[in-house]
Amino acid sequence: MKTSERIRKSTIGRSFFRNPDRVTERDRAAGHWSNFLLHLYPVKVRKVEITFKYTAFLGVASVVLFGILTVTGIFLMFFYVPSPANAYGDVQTIQNQVAFGQFLRNSHRWAAHLMVLAVAAHLARVFYRGAYKPPKEFNWVIGVVLLVLTLLLSFTGYLLPWDQLAYWAVTVGTAMAAYVPLVGDQVQELLLGGPTVGAPTLLRFYVLHVAVLPVALVAVLTIHIWRWRKDSMLTMDSDQGDTDA
């Protein structure tokens, strides 16, 4: 506390932080209203909300993984061209020649797998704690949309390295679309941009992966967290208070 205080009071510190450190509860509550990111949080929550066993912080872990994926993904975008002639070579270049390229590609890949796991675990945690019950039903529905978006993000990203693994996994995955009654062939055609996985597929998956789906996820996630914030002060059960599975 002392050192941070001294830094704040220095000439540079004062140019940086216009306000004194917020120490009292009243100051901090005011901080919530003046800070964009803190705005996503309520000022107060019920005590259970800060215990590990209540959420296992899995929703937050999912957000953090999404953040890691955004940062590492933007890095990868600088070196990657979504065409069958370039994609595979670009990934090799990232691994062999770009500084920290291999590490950042690894981070992107593993964070993606972990995000699917974290979101699934978050769903299970929310279920066992009964947090989908009134009035939170609709936030659960929004969560299901997030789950679908997460899977689609993962699946569209899977094609991008354009190796054998990518190509055939997406061939298998999109083959299922053809069995949708009545419009199956059209759905598959729409996804692939042709009869088989090819250049148009790679471009479509890339655009979905780096633009459409992330933007959609952020939009839906904002509503999800906003509703969580609104309900975070509600006592859920009339007879029990919050107990745990």
Added chain:
Amino acid sequence: MLDPDPRVIANKRLLGVVPGKPGVGDRKEPAEEDTVMVWPNLLIRHAVTALVVIVIVVLIAAFFDAPLREIANPTNTPNPEKAPWYFAALQELLALFHPLVAGVLVPGAIILGLVALPYIDRNPSIDPRKRQIARTAFTVFMLLWIALTLIGFMFRGENWSWVWPWEEWHGEL
């Protein structure tokens, strides 16, 4: 705190808006002593969560390289052909049922079922002892799904035949 139980008195003008009960019904406001400030209590926990997640990702990424096979070759179909692991359960079902069932009806039913869950399970209690049916049903489904995922992911080899993962490894990440 504000008046917890505001009453409207007849023939008086409304001079202000007081917080009432949420539109959704009878919810207790938590007692003052059952709440904590988000800053710093929740923020610090979220920061720690973020650090733990970042450390896990950094460690995995430092020690394990992401796979990169040979360049895509449309004329050379690998055997087995594997979907990503999160679709492995569906792919396993595909080997057992007609594709319309495994590829369309089952995933469709799961998504719709999840969406509908809060409207089907109308039991208001969150006490685990009072929601045995819901918990059992969910647990059975989840274990089944995990089992199918593991089977599709690592117990299937050439031509989707059964293999033991410690003898032949076919799981792809």
